[in-house]
Amino acid sequence: MSGVENNSVVWTDEEIELEAKERNVRPRPQETKSEIDDRGAFIRQPNRFRTPFGDKEGELKAEKGRYRLFWAKGCHWSNRASIVRELLGLEDAISVQIVTSTGQSNQYGWGFEDQPNHEDPVTKAKFLSEFYFNADPDYDGRATVPSLVDTTTNKIVNNDYHRLTNYFEVAFEPWQAEDAPDLYPEHLRKEIDILNDWLFPNINNAHYRMAFSQSLTAYNEAYDDFFNAMDKLEERLEYNRFLFGDYVTDSDVRFFVTLARWDSYYYRNLGPQKKRMTEYRNIWAYARDLYEIPAFKNNTYFKDFSREPKNSTIFNSYNAKFVDQIDFEELWSTPQTRRFLSRTPEEKFLRKNKK
Numbered sequence: 001m002s003g004v005e006n007n008s009v010v011w012t013d014e015e016i017e018l019e020a021k022e023r024n025v026r027p028r029p030q031e032t033k034s035e036i037d038d039r040g041a042f043i044r045q046p047n048r049f050r051t052p053f054g055d056k057e058g059e060l061k062a063e064k065g066r067y068r069l070f071w072a073k074g075c076h077w078s079n080r081a082s083i084v085r086e087l088l089g090l091e092d093a094i095s096v097q098i099v100t101s102t103g104q105s106n107q108y109g110w111g112f113e114d115q116p117n118h119e120d121p122v123t124k125a126k127f128l129s130e131f132y133f134n135a136d137p138d139y140d141g142r143a144t145v146p147s148l149v150d151t152t153t154n155k156i157v158n159n160d161y162h163r164l165t166n167y168f169e170v171a172f173e174p175w176q177a178e179d180a181p182d183l184y185p186e187h188l189r190k191e192i193d194i195l196n197d198w199l200f201p202n203i204n205n206a207h208y209r210m211a212f213s214q215s216l217t218a219y220n221e222a223y224d225d226f227f228n229a230m231d232k233l234e235e236r237l238e239y240n241r242f243l244f245g246d247y248v249t250d251s252d253v254r255f256f257v258t259l260a261r262w263d264s265y266y267y268r269n270l271g272p273q274k275k276r277m278t279e280y281r282n283i284w285a286y287a288r289d290l291y292e293i294p295a296f297k298n299n300t301y302f303k304d305f306s307r308e309p310k311n312s313t314i315f316n317s318y319n320a321k322f323v324d325q326i327d328f329e330e331l332w333s334t335p336q337t338r339r340f341l342s343r344t345p346e347e348k349f350l351r352k353n354k355k
Contacts, residue, residue, distance in 0.1 A: 028109035040215025053171035074305035076257035078145035089177025202229035271318035
């Protein structure tokens with residue numbers, strides 16, 4: 001062991017490599033190699049563990065104290081689940097552990113580097129992927145968060161960020177606080193599902209579609225989708241306090257987690273942006289309104305996820321990827337009408353020989 005960082009002993013790459021070999025953990029697949037289509041567009045891997053919670057045969061049974069939620073401060077997919085867990089008062093029903101990267105290279109994905117002995121104190125795992133390989137030894141995708149793990153087997157049972165918060169809202173209702181909010185009211189579920197399905201590609205995944213894209217065409221498609229969606233949501237929030245009116249729903253949680261990261265974190269992996277999030281009058285006020293709620297504030301770690309990463313192996317900068325594809329001459333020669341603001345439209349300078 002060498003050095004001390006954040007009050008914990010640094011886990012060296014050599015030690016990580018040895019531990020991974022002993023635990024039969026394989027290196028983390030890279031999005032920019034395994035999740036890019038022939039157009040250079042990022043196509044997110046499907047969630048492998050999607051068994052729903054319910055009462056039907058083969059479905060997962062909700063139980064108090066059996067499951068453990070693993071999530072990451074910077075990951076908005078998992079941040080949804082941590083916010084909803086607290087909003088509903090499920091802290092005693094579902095335990096929680098925040099994951100970190102494994103070393104500077106993060107070659108083996110999520111782990112528990114800030115924990116004693118670099119392991120989860122409940123399951124004793126040192127890599128999130130252990131739960132995936134326990135459930136499926138042939139699993140060849142990324143181990144992602146949120147991950148809901150059955151602590152009686154140390155196997156992952158669900159990593160479906162599309163539906164996990166809905167399971168918390170419905171299947172785990174018996175263990176919710178007496179005054180828990182109804183984030184997924186029955187009379188709105190169809191509309192919430194429709195909006196959530198629209199938020200996924202246009203808002204939540206838009207940053208990743210831009211950041212991981214390997215062609216300027218794919219980048220521009222994601223860029224247009226995001227800002228067109230922001231315009232629509234800005235209009236929607238003109239006269240609605242929240243997305244469905246007076247009350248916070250599951251959809252608001254999904255929108256918030258992207259907003260919290262856009263100007264503070266995501267912008268580093270993108271190019272020039274049409275607008276900062278704070279320039280949307282309604283959306284910016286809406287985001288701050290949500291942030292006043294303790295469960296949102298308690299689970300949003302701005303300082304942690306806004307820090308510059310050390311030797312990132314996941315993202316390359318916008319210019320590193322696209323500088324040779326950008327036609328700067330065409331861009332900077334695009335016609336404009338500023339000349340009409342001047343009393344001397346054909347002259348841009350005050351000449352010394354002219355008064």
